[in-house]
Amino acid sequence: MMKKFYLTIIILIITCTAALAQSIDVGFNALGFLDNREYKDFVARSRTYSGTRVGLNFGINIDSLNHFIVGANGIHEFGAVPFFLKVNPVAYYKFESSKWLFNAGEFPRAGLLDNYPRALLNDTLMYYRPNVEGLLARYQTANFMETGWIDWVSRQTATEREQFLFGFEGKYRPSLSGPFYVSHYFLLMHDAGAEVLLPNDHIGDNGGAQVRLGLDFTRKQAVFDSLSVEAGGMVSFQRIRGLTGLNTPKGFVASTYASFGRFAIFDEFYIGQGSQITYGDAFYEKHFYDRLDLIFTPFKANGLKGQFILSIHRTPGYTSNQEAFRVTYDLGRKVIAKFKN
Numbered sequence: 001m002m003k004k005f006y007l008t009i010i011i012l013i014i015t016c017t018a019a020l021a022q023s024i025d026v027g028f029n030a031l032g033f034l035d036n037r038e039y040k041d042f043v044a045r046s047r048t049y050s051g052t053r054v055g056l057n058f059g060i061n062i063d064s065l066n067h068f069i070v071g072a073n074g075i076h077e078f079g080a081v082p083f084f085l086k087v088n089p090v091a092y093y094k095f096e097s098s099k100w101l102f103n104a105g106e107f108p109r110a111g112l113l114d115n116y117p118r119a120l121l122n123d124t125l126m127y128y129r130p131n132v133e134g135l136l137a138r139y140q141t142a143n144f145m146e147t148g149w150i151d152w153v154s155r156q157t158a159t160e161r162e163q164f165l166f167g168f169e170g171k172y173r174p175s176l177s178g179p180f181y182v183s184h185y186f187l188l189m190h191d192a193g194a195e196v197l198l199p200n201d202h203i204g205d206n207g208g209a210q211v212r213l214g215l216d217f218t219r220k221q222a223v224f225d226s227l228s229v230e231a232g233g234m235v236s237f238q239r240i241r242g243l244t245g246l247n248t249p250k251g252f253v254a255s256t257y258a259s260f261g262r263f264a265i266f267d268e269f270y271i272g273q274g275s276q277i278t279y280g281d282a283f284y285e286k287h288f289y290d291r292l293d294l295i296f297t298p299f300k301a302n303g304l305k306g307q308f309i310l311s312i313h314r315t316p317g318y319t320s321n322q323e324a325f326r327v328t329y330d331l332g333r334k335v336i337a338k339f340k341n
Contacts, residue, residue: 021060021061021062021339022061022062022063022064022338022339023061023335023337023338023339024058024059024060024061024335024336024337025058025059025061025333025334025335025336026056026057026058026059026331026333026334026336027055027056027057027058027059027069027071027330027331027332027333027334028054028055028056028329028330028331029054029055029073029108029110029328029329029330029331030052030053030054030055030327030328030329031052031053031054031126031127031326031327031328032051032052032326032327032328033049033050033051033052033053033127033324033325033326033327034048034049034050034324034325034326035048035049035050035127035322035323035324035325035326036048036322036323036324037049037320037322038320038321038322039313039320039322040318040319040320041286041315041317041318041320042282042283042320045282046320049077049124049127050077050078051075051076051077051078051080051085051127052075052076053073053074053075053076053127053130054073054074055071055072055073055074055090055108055130056071056072056073057069057070057071057072057073057090058070058071059333065095065096065097066093066094066095067093067094067095067096068092068093068094069090069091069092069094069107070090070091071089071090071091072087072088072089072090073087073088073090073108073130073131074086074087074088075127075128086128088106088130088131089106090106090107090108090131091105091106092104092105092106092107093105094107099139099140099141100137100138100139101136101137101138101140102135102136102137102138103132103135103136103137104134104135105133106131106132106133107131107132107136108130108131108132109125109126109129109130109131109132110126110130112132112136112138112147112149113132113136113147113149113169114126115169116169116185116187117185117210117234117253117268118268118280118281119208119210119234119253119270119275119277119280119281119284120185120187120207120208120209120210120277120279120280121187121279121280122279122280122281122282123281125279132149132151133151133152133153134149134150134151134152134164135149135150136148136149136150137149142176143172143173143174143175143176144170144171144172144173145170145171145172146168146169146170147168147169147170148166148167148168149166149167149168150164150165150166151164151165151166152164153165153189156192156193156194156195157194157195158194158195158196159194159196160194161191161192161193161194162190162191162192162193162194163189163190163191163192164189164190165187165188165189165190165279166187166188166190167185167186167187167188167207168184168185168186169183169184169185169186170183170184171183171184179215179216179217179219180213180214180215181213181214181215181216182211182212182213182214183211183212183214183230184209184210184211184212185209185210186207186208186209186210187207187208187209187279188205188206188207188237189205189206189207189278189279190203190204190205191203191204191205191206202240202241202242202243203240203241203242204238204239204240204241205237205238205239205241206236206237206238206239206276206277206278207236207237207277208234208235208236208237208275208277208280209234209235209236209237210232210233210234210253211232211233212230212231212232212253213230213231213232214228214229214230214231215228215229215230216228217229223260224258224259224260225259225260225261226257226258226259226264227257227258227259228256228257228258229254229255229256229257230253230254230255230256231252231253231254231255232252232253232254233250233251233252233253234250234251234252234253234270234272234275234284235248235249235250235251236248236249236275236276236277236280238276249272249273249274249275250272250273251270251271251272251273251275251284252270252271252272253268253269253270254268254269255267255268255269259295262296262297262298262300263295263296263297264293264295264297265292265293265294265295266292266293266295267290267291267292267293268290268291269289269290270284270286270288270289270290271287271288271289272287273287274286274287283313283315286315286316287316288314288315288316289313289314289315290313290314291311291312291313291314292311292312292314293309293310293311294309294310294311294312295307295308295309296308296309299327303329303330303331303332304327304328304329305327305328305329306325306326306327306328307324307325307326307327308323308324308325309322309323309324309325309326310322310323311323311324
């Protein structure tokens with residue numbers, strides 16, 4: 001029933017607005033994943049994530065700046081019944097110029113927020129929560145970028161809690177010819193509770209931030225296709241209003257990335273006080289954590305990428321492993337109809 005409803009809405013919107021549009025385009029993307037996690041220090045999270053996610057949407061282009069995109073994406077986990085675990089609507093307004101981007105509605109996080117550190121936003125969101133439901137604004141120039149966003153996680157009812165995420169991220173490179181840059185990431189989840197609060201229920205706030213100094217040597221040497229190093233600080237925020245004060249664990253983060261041909265290596269290190277960030281990777285609850293990713297990309301074509309990733313996780317007293325294969329495809333946006341104004 002819900003699938004028919006989404007299809008009907010898409011058809012009605014396209015039909016009613018085609019007369020106002022300059023063109024209509026179509027977008028298609030897909031993700032296949034097999035992600036086996038053998039976490040010795042998190043036995044409850046030691047499982048295999050597997051499935052496919054596909055998305056189809058239509059763009060109604062009013063002019064070169066204003067666009068409406070409608071569609072849906074759905075996920076199927078291998079062996080699951082019913083076939084689709086969940087179908088998410090895609091429906092948003094998009095304004096895009098040379099410097100500004102503004103989205104309002106339900107839109108994919110891929111390409112917008114998927115570069116957040118895993119300590120703040122974990123990497124299973126790409127599988128199970130691919131959309132942002134809210135607003136996003138981005139301003140960028142040749143050497144500066146800043147993005148602000150808000151994402152509703154849960155709508156308040158008599159029994160369901162009101163929860164939303166909001167955050168900022170940015171990057172500044174003083175010289176386009178130099179390797180130095182500075183980046184920052186911030187997010188906070190506000191948990192306002194249900195309409196009817198229970199006696200022992202409390203409003204909460206949870207989030208974190210990172211500031212990193214980086215060096216990108218990609219254009220300065222001929223050995224690697226890409227080479228960069230980053231280091232900086234991390235702080236998290238936890239507060240249960242009326243019960244605890246503001247708790248702010250702090251730590252040091254550093255990472256290195258290098259790629260050559262179809263091979264790449266990524267290492268991220270953390271040391272400090274443990275942080276419990278709701279949508280962050282649980283490994284950062286530890287006082288010490290190191291993750292080493294060995295990446296091989298055997299499949300690469302126009303819009304297509306397939307990767308094998310072997311990850312080694314080290315925490316005090318434990319060494320865990322993770323093996324993942326992911327294949328992604330993005331058709332881009334292809335015009336299927338043009339109209340004369």
